[in-house]
Amino acid sequence: MNKPQTFAPATLQDALDTAGGAINLLRSSQLGTTIFPGIPAEFTNWRDEQRAWKDSVALLEQTYHMTEVYVRGADALEFMSRLSTNRHDNFTTMRAKQVVMCGPDGRMISDAVVFREEDDFMRVVGPPTAANWVEFNATKTDLNVTTTRDENFIRPRARRDVFRFQVQGPNALPLMQEVTDGTLPDIKFFHMGAFKIAGRDVRAVRHGMAGTPGFEVYGDWADQAAVREAVERVGAKYKLRKAGSVTYGTAAQESGWMPRPLPAIYETDDMAEYRAWIPAQSFEAAGSLGGSYISDKIADYYVEPYEVGYGSLVNFDHDFIGRAALEELKLNQKRRKMTLIWNNDDVFRVLKNSLRTDGPRTKFISLPVPMYSSFQADQVLSGGKPVGVSNWMSYSSNAGAVLSTALMDIEHAVVGNEVTLLWGEPDSRRSTVEEHELTEIRATIAPVPYYDKTIKKD
Template identity: 85%
Template sequence: MNRPQTFAPASLQDALDAAGGPISLLRSSQLGTTIFPGIPPEFTNWRDEQRAWKHSVAMLEQSYHMTEVHVRGADALAFMAGLMTNRADNFDVMRAKQIVMCGPDGRMISDAVLFREEPDFMRVVGPPTAANWVEFNATKTDLNVTVTRDENFIRPRERRDVFRFQLQGPNALALMQEVTEGTLPEIKFFHMGAFKIAGRDVRAVRHGMASTPGFELYGDWDDQAAVREAVERVGEKYDLRKAGSVTYGTAAQESGWMPRPLPAIYEGDTMAEYRRWIPAQSFEAAGSLGGSFVSDRIDDYYVEPYEVGYGTLVNLNHDFIGRDALVEKKQNQKRRKMTLIWNNDDVFRVLQNSLRNDGPRTKFISLPVPMYSSFQADQVLAGGKPAGVSNWMSYSSNAGAILSTALMDLEHCEIGKEVTLLWGEPDSRRRTVEAHDVAEIRATIAPVPYYAKTNKTEG
């Protein structure tokens, strides 16, 4: 008996062709919001876990969900300089940078954190969109570099190269000083230091993730049990709270960081080779696009470095992919990143209507993370007309409201102005989204970050 042949796409481009284009592929994906593997949703409760980074100290786990790429070789710095918008000539050993990477059109592919541990060794730590772009470009370069990948725990395995977690909050420094038993050096912002905890070698980057100063610690995978035990034991004195996976997904909101924008790779000849290189099993191919902002043009969902607040991370005095396009975009910025404070009365109304069984329902709002897709894009209106797009959202116990990070048209960036967010997904093709009516939620424009930062940015 002859059976029909089934088509198994090998690459992202194959998946796009089979689906009929990027909008169709992403809008029909059944993948929901981000999963943070390896830890429980809550260690205590997400409300107090959130409050810890504002009032005491929070321990934020990073060992499992982020992808690492290790770049080695005499030309490691030159190779990364050609990919990142950031200044490279001041990137000394034992420093880190939040890097931004763009396509030739100047639109973002990903950001990540780059650690320079040795003259010829760097770690790229971040989402798979960053790892894939670095890996692909390593296959095309003539520079003296080798790239290896340390995959995340979405597919569980025995170990990784290093464990990694953050300590954030007003008590973080005091906790670090005590648990390191006098070995903690003075570490400047986004510099690295080496010291010992429980007799084990540990390194840390000094930065802030939740609008408060903190440390990102890492060390050999086999040393983590001893290090964690020491930190948690001393941390009891400082009201340490371990943040579960649900809480972790909200940590960026108050500081205004926009995690994981839709990578600008899905159309155009300049990215065709990359789309053929990325496997069909990749995050870029499996990810879902959701929300009330509906367009048949995939580039309407892309973002640019200047509009998401990365202007200080763009240095035009060196050559990198996308540089020429960014020269023009710097002079023609059309949107700005702002915080939206959702109206609690409207949120409660939508929640109530989402649970009814006697008439049309609204889309359920899951707390603390309302997002229900990999890439969220909700329409924002001012006076009934399009004014921006809301991309990332979560409830903040510190703010007492849902906050979302939105890209607003420049004429609609007035602090205190009331706008309307459309909540829901019209004509959804995804089984993960229940039947519902789109609802209006009032929101007030606020600054980014929502709370004043206590750290600074370096390019």
């Protein structure tokens, strides 16, 4: 007797067709919170690891979890210019840019950091959503470019092209000056420099968090043991703490960066070719959508560059995908990114009730990262009416509270106002989400970033 054949989706579009649409696909995914591979959850403890980037210096590991795509060719700059909203006429070699990439409708597909090392060579570093979009467009362009992918360590292997880590905090600059034996050049904000650590050639881009200069250091894979040993040895003098994977997942919160928005790719005809190109094993197909904000329209979960604070990165001096739509969206902005400070009494109440055995449970709040899905969307209310969506959250030892980054209706984006976050996932289809009742958590609106993210003048 012949066994019935089962259909294994080959592409994202196949997966969408099998599931009956994007909402069904993503709301049924069993994928939980983001996993940062390659390092322990904590090297010491996440509370002090968090405090290090504000009080001393933290080493944040980036070697294993980010996907890199190398863009090579005489037209590399023009190619990236067509894909991203950013100004590129000032993108000289040995500079880096945080680039924003949108679909034809002007809604975000991804952001990433691009390192221009040579005239004809760029590294695109970020989530797989960025890598996939770059690679796809490279297959369609008439420009002289090729791409090579250096995959992350979700599937471990022997090596990558480079190691990569950040040193951040008020002691980052003196640490770097000492460990480089005087070879550290004066690097301007988001520029790059080449120097030596332990006699090995490395490069770094200068940026920062918590209001102080920081460095993203990278070099040849074979040199990392010597470089790491030197940084940790000298770093002991400056109270260096290595941040584990659970701590790394909180690093964006205080600076107000909203990592990895849901890519705007799932339903329009002009993205059909892309959906047929992305494999069913991709993050876009496997990722989960969770939280209390419920809509039957996947587009309601998309974000626009202006509302997430990227208006300064949108420049209309060149042609790029989504330009016409963004010119219209600029005139019709409806939401603004804000920080929500969760009420500690409510958080403690929810935690207590999530562990009870004598009645209905609330949804557990895992600390320091309460998120339980790839793409989180929780309803924010004022006077019982919807006024925003909370998208990224974590506990901050520096703030002494759970913070979340939310997109608030502009008329309700008022610092100091109290709102209510609806916590839980109604009628969840995922076994990773325990049975629970929805509950409300009070929150106070605060600025974003919660702390000044960078110093750009020195």
